[in-house]
Amino acid sequence: MPPTNDCSHNIYIDGGTVFTMRYSYSHRAHEGHTVKSRAMENHILYNRIMDEDGDASYEIDLPNGGRSFIIGNLIQQGPNTGNSTIINYGEEGIRADGRANEIYIVNNTVVNDKGSGAFVSLSGGPTARLINNIFVGSTGGLPAASGTVTLTSNRTGTTASAGLVNAAAFDYHLTSGSPARDTGTDPGSAAATSLVPTSQYVDPRTGRIARSSTARSTREPTNSSRGADPPALSRGCARCAGRSGWRVQAACAATP
Numbered sequence: 001m002p003p004t005n006d007c008s009h010n011i012y013i014d015g016g017t018v019f020t021m022r023y024s025y026s027h028r029a030h031e032g033h034t035v036k037s038r039a040m041e042n043h044i045l046y047n048r049i050m051d052e053d054g055d056a057s058y059e060i061d062l063p064n065g066g067r068s069f070i071i072g073n074l075i076q077q078g079p080n081t082g083n084s085t086i087i088n089y090g091e092e093g094i095r096a097d098g099r100a101n102e103i104y105i106v107n108n109t110v111v112n113d114k115g116s117g118a119f120v121s122l123s124g125g126p127t128a129r130l131i132n133n134i135f136v137g138s139t140g141g142l143p144a145a146s147g148t149v150t151l152t153s154n155r156t157g158t159t160a161s162a163g164l165v166n167a168a169a170f171d172y173h174l175t176s177g178s179p180a181r182d183t184g185t186d187p188g189s190a191a192a193t194s195l196v197p198t199s200q201y202v203d204p205r206t207g208r209i210a211r212s213s214t215a216r217s218t219r220e221p222t223n224s225s226r227g228a229d230p231p232a233l234s235r236g237c238a239r240c241a242g243r244s245g246w247r248v249q250a251a252c253a254a255t256p
């Protein structure tokens with residue numbers, strides 16, 4: 001059953017300096033946001049952030065801006081969402097506390113099961129880079145490129161066009177023939193922080209968080225939230241056993 005408590009955010013950070021959320025699963029929020037932060041700086045990395053049958057508003061809400069890194073996540077908007085925007089930045093104004101006004105959205109898989117709305121909504125004129133993401137399930141819904149907004153190597157289109165194993169069951173592994181394979185671009189760095197993904201979300205019921213132990217070419221990350229070392233995957237995840245290495249693997253996020 002979906003949650004029934006009134007208007008609650010699953011995660012709400014009401015200020016502070018740095019908010020980091022990694023390797024976590026936040027889902028099925030009711031009316032509120034799945035992840036919301038007013039911190040000066042946000043690091044949302046390698047999570048599974050899902051509506052499923054819930055009716056969340058924004059899947060990620062950063063209403064006061066701030067330097068924000070959204071890297072390597074699985075993000076899904078469900079058909080019952082109360083607001084058709086998925087990632088929302090700066091809507092309530094960039095807080096005047098010296099914070100930066102910039103957002104980096106890199107190597108995420110974002111599925112819009114509502115079929116309309118915005119993948120990313122930017123307010124307040126931030127510097128924004130959207131690189132190596134899969135944005136599928138509706139057309140449009142991305143900010144226009146400009147002097148401050150850069151879109152590079154993102155894949156858009158229908159959910160089926162991305163070559164996901166079973167999107168209806170929230171399994172966003174890439175199929176062997178997915179056109180999203182090996183089409184990424186070196187995302188570089190920003191604010192002295194590498195934008196190259198180093199981990200991926202692995203469902204704890206089928207594996208463990210897998211993290212790369214060695215540096216890899218920055219050309220390797222592709223249009224999905226992957227990047228784990230093969231030994232970790234093969235040890236921890238039955239779903240991944242027999243698959244030949246991280247190149248074959250999108251984030252392991254099958255629904256139980």
Ligand SMILES: [Ca+2]
Nearest residue numbers: 057081083085
């Ligand atoms: Ca939404």
